[in-house]
Amino acid sequence: MLKVRNISHNFQIKNKQIPVLEDVSFDIEEQEFVSIIGPSGAGKTTLINILAGYLKPTKGEATLSSKTIKKPGKDRVVISQEEDLFDWMNIYENVKFGVNKNQETVNKYIELVGLKDFANSYPHQLSGGMKKRASLARALAAEPKFILMDEPFGSLDYQTRETIHKEVLNIWQKTKKTALIITHDIEEAIYLSNKIIVFSERPARIKKIIKIPFSYSRKNSIKNSSEFIKIKNEIKDLISNEF
């Protein structure tokens, strides 16, 4: 279980303290899939960096399985907002990187994300969507307790994103990982998660935590259900309240 307790963070630029996160607290239970949604520049990536252990918060702390997060570790793998595959390794080598797993396990994860035929390809030979799936396979192969994703599908076109969403749901049912995903796509957040945390403008505070009532065997058609639309409007209102 991940516990985030009263995390605040300021960046110092010259002599000025710029508050980015303000008293953020929430929990993520085992096997939960949680989304954070909020305006850009709010402080979402900063929170991911803190949870990853790349950055120390100014105040507060986060614990994973009751251990305070102090530095990066194999128990939490991050899929970055940017492209993070190694250009000089083919997909197989990328997925195998840093994990002492045998060939069979590595191939299992490559297959799981649908890249079986591309194991020997270099990242530059793949499309944007395939690269993100490869990053996902690399993260899964490490078999971490917790996966952090920072707007992983933001750069993909609508159609590719829909396909990936389906795959992600599928993979999640199989692997039962705990995950935190950052997005500014409201539909993506509702469709994928069982809990959504809505952030305010910078400095980011939690505006609301919304539980999503759908079961995990979701179909694309739920996007047209009245319940889905209701939640969507609620989040829209929360975000546009700002202006």
Next chain:
Amino acid sequence: MTKPQMKQKLITFITLIVLWQGVFLILGPQNYILPSPKNTALTFIKVFESGEIIKHIFVSLKRVVIGFTLASVTGVFLGLILGYFKKAGSYFHPIVEILRPIPPIAWIPIAILIFGLGNGSAYFIVFLGAFFPIFTNTFFGVKSLPRVYKNVALSFEVTKFIFFKKILFYFSLPYIFTGLRIGIGMAWMSVIAAELIGAQSGLGYFIQLNRLLLQTEKIIIGMILIGMLGYFLNKIISILEKRLIPWKI
């Protein structure tokens, strides 16, 4: 090479020879500046038959290979280490910045004082010519390693050794090769410069000697060979680059 490319090259080559012959006719057959293409070609065959040029070619190539290899090993090693260890880098870098603008030929007098005429001086000058582009490109390659790669390494808790071997080195490889390509060109120019002044063998010495003997054909032959061999050295690095960096298109 495709057929049209061959044809283009041939046309360029023939045009040059025709122009050369034209200038020769204008200057007249008794001039000391430009020999005729025909005489040059005949002398070309002669110097190869007698073997007098072959020794010079091999001496120059040997000096380049030794000086360049030393420069590559030290340049890449220091570039990787000093690019990575910021503290050490910030002490060392000002020294490089002051030494770098000194052209290799400006080192020749001191090289001759230290190493005397001959191989020692030539190795030293070639080394200096090649070292700076190789070091500088490697150094900046390492410096431009994206944060996201460092983060992946941290997340997966890989050792420093693996980080160096599997990430830093390969990420820097395209930069290293840019340095090697500039470096081999510098090495070749440096060896010729060193031989013009500080040696008694090699292609640089060969053209200098034939200036004193007023053998213009041989000077031109020496220059053509310098051009061709320089091209050939550069080509070797480019082929290696394509082979070793298959992930760049």
